[in-house]
Amino acid sequence: MPMSTDTHPFxxxxxxxxLEDSTSVVVLRVNQAGAIxxxxxxxxxxIGEPLVGRQWHTMLENINGKKMTLQDWLxxxxxxxxxxxxxxxxxxQTLEFTVEPAGEDYLLFGEVSAAExxxxxxxxxxxxxxLSSLTRELAxxxxxxxxxxxxxxxxxxxRTTALAKANEAAELVHRASEERIRMEAEARMRSRKLEAxxxxxxxxxxxxxxxxxxxxxxxxxxxxxxxxxxxxxRNVDQILNASFRARDLIKGMxxxxxxxxxxxxxxxxxxxxxxxLNMLRAFLPPSVLLSxxxxxxxxxxxxxVLADPMQIQQIVMNLCINAADAMNDHGIISxxxxxxxxxxxxxxxxxxxxxxxxxxxxxxxxxxxxxxxxDPFFSTKAPDKGNGVGLSVVHxxxxxxxxxxxxxxxxxxxxxxxxxxxxxxLAKNKL
Amino acid sequence: MAHxxxxxxxxxxxxxxxxxxxxxxxxxTVAGDGEEGLLxxxxxxxxxxxxxxxxxxxxxxxxxMELIRDGSKIPIIAMSGGRRFISAEFNLESASxxxxxxxxxxPFTRADLRQAIAEALAGE
Numbered sequence: 444m445p446m447s448t449d450t451h452p453f454x455x456x457x458x459x460x461x462l463e464d465s466t467s468v469v470v471l472r473v474n475q476a477g478a479i480x481x482x483x484x485x486x487x488x489x490i491g492e493p494l495v496g497r498q499w500h501t502m503l504e505n506i507n508g509k510k511m512t513l514q515d516w517l518x519x520x521x522x523x524x525x526x527x528x529x530x531x532x533x534x535x536q537t538l539e540f541t542v543e544p545a546g547e548d549y550l551l552f553g554e555v556s557a558a559e560x561x562x563x564x565x566x567x568x569x570x571x572x573x574l575s576s577l578t579r580e581l582a583x584x585x586x587x588x589x590x591x592x593x594x595x596x597x598x599x600x601x602r603t604t605a606l607a608k609a610n611e612a613a614e615l616v617h618r619a620s621e622e623r624i625r626m627e628a629e630a631r632m633r634s635r636k637l638e639a640x641x642x643x644x645x646x647x648x649x650x651x652x653x654x655x656x657x658x659x660x661x662x663x664x665x666x667x668x669x670x671x672x673x674x675x676x677r678n679v680d681q682i683l684n685a686s687f688r689a690r691d692l693i694k695g696m697x698x699x700x701x702x703x704x705x706x707x708x709x710x711x712x713x714x715x716x717x718x719x720l721n722m723l724r725a726f727l728p729p730s731v732l733l734s735x736x737x738x739x740x741x742x743x744x745x746x747x748v749l750a751d752p753m754q755i756q757q758i759v760m761n762l763c764i765n766a767a768d769a770m771n772d773h774g775i776i777s778x779x780x781x782x783x784x785x786x787x788x789x790x791x792x793x794x795x796x797x798x799x800x801x802x803x804x805x806x807x808x809x810x811x812x813x814x815x816x817x818d819p820f821f822s823t824k825a826p827d828k829g830n831g832v833g834l835s836v837v838h839x840x841x842x843x844x845x846x847x848x849x850x851x852x853x854x855x856x857x858x859x860x861x862x863x864x865x866x867x868x869l870a871k872n873k874l
Numbered sequence: 875m876a877h878x879x880x881x882x883x884x885x886x887x888x889x890x891x892x893x894x895x896x897x898x899x900x901x902x903t904v905a906g907d908g909e910e911g912l913l914x915x916x917x918x919x920x921x922x923x924x925x926x927x928x929x930x931x932x933x934x935x936x937x938x939m940e941l942i943r944d945g946s947k948i949p950i951i952a953m954s955g956g957r958r959f960i961s962a963e964f965n966l967e968s969a970s971x972x973x974x975x976x977x978x979x980x981p982f983t984r985a986d987l988r989q990a991i992a993e994a995l996a997g998e
Contacts, residue, residue, distance in 0.1 A: 653884040653980060656890070657884075667897075721939075725972075
């Protein structure tokens with residue numbers, strides 16, 4: 444009697460089933476008509492279709508390509524007894540079937556032949572080996588990758604931090620320099636405005652004073668014809684009075700807008716020396732020889748200082764006038780400009796600056812004179828020949844510019860004279 | 875009393891000063907700018923020069939320098955309209971260095987003028 448498909452396929456005990464289920468053998472129970480009554484798990488798993496209830500001959504179709512009843516198949520000993528099964532791995536397995544009667548039914552056992560097993564086994568072995576070797580390679584690659592990744596993370600971290608710091612610093616510098624640029628621009632604008640105002644005011648003042656001068660002059664002359672007790676004279680006196688008030692008013696205003704005498708600009712000392720020498724040459728007698736040597740490089744900014752041009756000229760003028768006096772208007776005055784670094788004995792804090800040397804062939808100076816020469820009103824000249832402020836003025840200007848002045852006297856035999864050295868700091872940010 | 879060369883670019887002021895000087899019995903020659911002033915100076919050799927420091931074209935200072943370069947020994951009185959002489963760098967000390975005896979700041983009184991002329995003429 445055909446078995447119901449609901450019940451356990453094998454009437455034998457559970458132990459049997461367990462064994463049968465764990466085998467690698469395909470087990471099918473088929474009845475006389477060819478209906479599959481039971482199939483073990485391996486069968487289902489391997490062949491991959493629900494088998495119970497199916498007709499064996501549908502399986503047979505797969506085996507020998509044509510329909511055949513079970514009886515015929517069993518009777519025909521030449522009919523193939525194997526099933527080529529394609530496994531999930533894509534391998535083709537050949538199952539050889541043996542048929543055994545089992546009571547009223549038949550048991551079909553399908554096994555992979557030993558040769559087949561060997562072949563498959565070899566294939567699997569090869570695959571395993573390949574897999575093993577790939578796995579190893581992968582492990583190494585992974586390790587490398589991990590290390591690189593860790594290393595990279597470190598690098599990125601460090602670089603990011605460094606970059607952030609650099610950005611911060613750059614930002615600060617940028618802001619500071621922007622601020623400085625802005626302030627410099629503002630300062631320049633302000634000073635230009637003041638300059639403009641100053642110039643404008645000065646121009647007006649000049650004309651204004653001319654006009655006032657006329658009023659005063661004519662008023663004074665008008666007064667000449669008037670008697671002291673006349674009302675008109677008193678009125679004209681009032682005109683004069685008013686004019687002087689106007690003058691004082693203007694003077695007061697001018698003092699307010701006056702250009703700061705210390706209006707420093709970038710000047711080349713050599714240029715100013717030349718200007719001063721032009722003036723000096725004009726009024727020094729021909730018996731005073733002037734020699735000028737410039738050992739500085741304008742392009743390099745060797746002599747570029749921050750000062751009012753008039754200040755430099757005043758220094759030169761005063762020093763040379765003094766020198767001429769010392770020589771009694773006969774002799775040679777030498778003026779030299781050198782980078783301070785080339786001068787032996789330059790003050791350490793001015794060694795990057797410029798040195799102006801004025802040498803004369805005069806009578807030289809005694810130690811007492813050397814000591815007091817920069818004192819205001821100290822003079823070796825006769826009282827009517829000068830009040831001695833010249834050198835103290837120079838001293839004041841030089842120290843005001845952040846420089847230094849030194850004097851030396853030669854008094855050895857025939858070679859006498861004085862040497863005055865003015866050291867000045869260079870304007871910052873040499874271009 | 876003296877032949878005075880007056881160099882000033884302000885016409886009215888020139889006129890006023892010329893009148894004032896003439897009233898004091900001076901002989902006055904006038905020039906409207908530095909160039910003219912130099913020409914007239916060389917030509918007439920005045921005894922005193924009254925010159926405005928700030929003038930267009932030939933600046934007063936330049937004119938003075940040229941006079942000195944010429945070898946002129948004529949005493950010079952500089953007049954200031956208040957510009958160049960208001961700053962500290964150009965004070966009496968500096969002015970005397972280039973041969974200017976006195977600086978008169980406009981507006982000056984006739985008394986100041988007379989004193990300056992007297993000093994200048996007596997000086998050399």
